[in-house]
Amino acid sequence: MTHPNFTSEQVIETLKWRYATKKFDPEKKISAADWKTLEQSLVLSPSSFGLQPWKFFVIRNPDLRSQLVEHAWNQSQVEDASHLVVLTIKKGIDNSDVNRHIERMADVQEIPKENLQGLENAIKGFLQDPPFPLDVDQWSIRQTYIALSFFLYSAAVLGIDTCPMEGFIPAKYDEILGLPEKGYTAVVLCTAGYRAADDQSADRAKVRYETEAVVTYID
């Protein structure tokens, strides 16, 4: 498979360019082609065992977006960004989700389901007796943060601004979007679009600890 490498310098430039956008330009919209790529970044994100314990709700209804602002600490991004994604987990992932995944795998990889019995048992065994104390919804949330991050990173390499947002009331989002009836619950938001020319946070120096304070080598 072809692989279009970035250079190291380009990676660092991209990571430094990215920031949590506080003020979007409400007039600038993400193109359909770019959006399709961002959507596919969510779809193609890795997850534990490939279970994809999530669903991504893209809220396009302007009245709904306006209604959702107040339940996200009145942060304007919810309404002003080109796109608003509510990342959700499927509650209570269980063996039926493993079955669904195994069936999909057999289908996509064109192999008999019987060949996947070992994998199926391994995943079900993990859910039954995880190697660490595990709340299955917390585990699904971790996976959803991978999808969030792939979305953020893809946006950055495309030159699209984002703001991941934990500051909202999931119960209110669930209620307004009717998520519990569908089996889902909101875990994190992501807004995407283009920074407003006067977003003051764009120019602030990125605050990170020294590398030595967060990376330790054990030789």
Place this chain on the structure above:
Amino acid sequence: MTHPNFTSEQVIETLKWRYATKKFDPEKKISAADWKTLEQSLVLSPSSFGLQPWKFFVIRNPDLRSQLVEHAWNQSQVEDASHLVVLTIKKGIDNSDVNRHIERMADVQEIPKENLQGLENAIKGFLQDPPFPLDVDQWSIRQTYIALSFFLYSAAVLGIDTCPMEGFIPAKYDEILGLPEKGYTAVVLCTAGYRAADDQSADRAKVRYETEAVVTYID
């Protein structure tokens, strides 16, 4: 700031090129320059409020890596990959971590700490009375999955293979690496390097649900 865009096609190619590498070529090592970029991807990862509730341990001691294999379901990547990172959280993030962050921010952005009082109060308020039921360690783990994902994605755009690994016994890793004494606990592993020529999983079709099954538009 300059921004080196990928095209949409390059993003999709990169995401499809990436896979969880099951077998690394033990002879192929990541160059020092590329490693520095991966390390900086961890450092530059976003986190809630920028708190960076994590530390990344890079295990270079071959005896230790060999010893760690059995506590990761005997997965060979722990020993064979060019690099092994143990991503950890700082246990029990609290107001002292907020203070440390605010001091760092004042320092990096060259502003008086007094100007950051509002932010400091907001973060402490969040920890005190979060908008959703929150176990602070689970919250830190979510953030650490962002760092994991940024590492995975940076590796992919550089043409470096990775394998994120949850299948290990955190308590054993903690014990062997002496993490609890330092205040940290292992949450996820990531191995990085180059796929072995005979890694059969490299050519398998990526298994994902249909886009329509995971992305829902609310109009």
